[in-house]
Amino acid sequence: MDNIYISFKYSIFGIVMRILALHSDFIKYEVTKKTKFAEEIDESMKGGQMDECLAVFTSVEKEDMTDMDLLVAEASKAVREIAEQVKVDSIFIYPYVHLSSNPSDPEFAKAFFPLFEAELSKDFKVKRSPFGYYKAFNVSCKGHPLSELSREIHISKKEEKEVVSEALASEARIRPQWHIMTPDGDLVDVADYDFKGRENLKKFANYEISGSRAADKEPPHVEMMKKLELVDYEPGSDSGNLRWYPKGAMIKRLLEQKASEVIQKYGGMEVETPIMYDFEHPKLSRYLHRFPARQYTVISGDNKFFLRFAACFGQYLIKHDMTISYRDLPLGLYELTHFSFRREQKGELSGLRRLRAFTMPDMHTLVRDMDSAKQEFINQYRESIKWMNGLGVNFEAGIRFVKEFFEENKDFVKQLVRELGRPVLIEMWDERPFYFVMKFEFNFVDAIDKASALSTVQIDIENTERFDISYTDENGDQKHPLMLHASIPGAIERNVYALLEHAHMESMKGKKPMLPLWLSPTQLRLIPINEGLASKCKEISEAFPGIRVDIDDRSESLAKRIRDAEKEWVPYIVVVGDKELQSGELAVRERASGEQVKMTSSELAEKIWAETKGMPFRALPLPMLVSRRPRFR
């Protein structure tokens, strides 16, 4: 998922352009000799003069080459400020490479100056001398205190400037319309909708529309993830990069495994792509600079790379090089990203909900036309519903599109809502600020009423063209397909977050918090009544293949060990004493029901197998004997 277009501001650093501005009575120049980088000029530019002006001597630095638009904007802004200070309305631009010790490529600078001139021409009378010539010049500088001003435009890591992207600017202009669509297909203005019985939908809608962020508490999952020794902050890294302890790592791996199974079964072909990409890569650079996301940058020798924020890049580049027939469509590539990196603002980071490094199952599917796009969309929508139901947490759907698309595809939208069988939040835009015409997400509403997207699918109508991805149709013609972006589970960390928040909400209702059985680090705990029976427990545990069984053989009181097992959310607890050994019947303390049920070990094993059927399995993440376990925090 690379839905980054949506209203990110963006920042590129490393701009170090140099400007020397002289308030002059006049400046006069004459071309003496052409260099091999010279721009094409006519006679009129071979010499020139300007009176009462600001003479702006400028060099373009190597580091400036990351973003032309930003460079032009920043340079113009700086010159404008100076011109206003000294009150001139004429500006003379003089390309002067000698200001620089590390100039940019000539081709880049050559392209820069006309743009710079055009930008300043909006507010000033502008002339410039040509790029790529030796010139003789004569300048008469006024002597007043402001007459000589130099600027180094620095946009470094510490002082980033933000530029509002096109996408953001248009989004700000567009006022979305909000509706609720009922399962019957009625479209109701959100203000007129009666949310009775749909409290989570109301919270989600409020969260989206009003932007109200009322939470004054820390999200409950943060304490849980630490207390259960699942995940923790890692102060030795950047914020939002976490450490996972054995139990948490196991849970995460199981979710990842399940996600990959679902997506591969669906048809996504698994690939693996690099986590960093060249800033100067010809295909990516233009695109990247239009991509308003905050990135991590990696400097390696003289090269600069950015860390991927989704699997898109690698998959686009593979698809660009592929030979694809219309017979191969729909064609999905899939990668589970370890990791996707986004340098989110610090204030945005929150536990497992919002991170700077996260794991995302990301699939991109090529389809030939809008009809098959819609078919794929609904298939992926159904997979997402299955995923969310399997996770067992609440979710509310948001479906968003361009109004025109909605008008043309009303029945399709109604079908989506009908299949889900519950009212859905609808957002419509008059124009299309993004690369997609339509998307949905399933949002989880947490214990402090924050909504977060998990599953999401979008129909992208721009990027195959931008990346020159094409297929051959029946007539042998090259066509650009459409593309769906899908993350059926959403970020894996966010799945863990949802499970923990869900458990917390259940416990607020008086139930015991727990994880789904297939994700419980310990599924069955045996507690010997005294230390001598630990070896008997070992024997009993052998009746539970494919089940995570451990044994609390510590020399603690029985009550203490039961309490500890409860605190660890162990779903099945069995105390083993002489009674059990003689009768062969176990008194199973069942967390879900809160009851104690008698059954044989084979009955219990059958029960657990049945409850975890179809789910992946991993072995115990810790030593089987609880007495042998270290503490992680």
Next chain:
RNA sequence: GCCUCGGUGGCUUAGCCUGGUAUAGCGGCUGACUUGUAAUCAGCAGGUCGGGGGUUCAAAGCCCCCCCGGGGCUCCA
């Protein structure tokens, strides 16, 4: 990035306002106890009070900068 609150043994925490090198519980270790469904008892060890700088005879406590975390703003595939 901005505003705001916080950071004290592994964890949770008292002390901070009103400066005089720190409190308790859990956990760990040692020993006793050998347990029938949510905390057995005793002893011992463990602290650069987030980091750095400043003020002071003296700083966990006051001042400044930084790091990390929470909440809010901005923002939010």
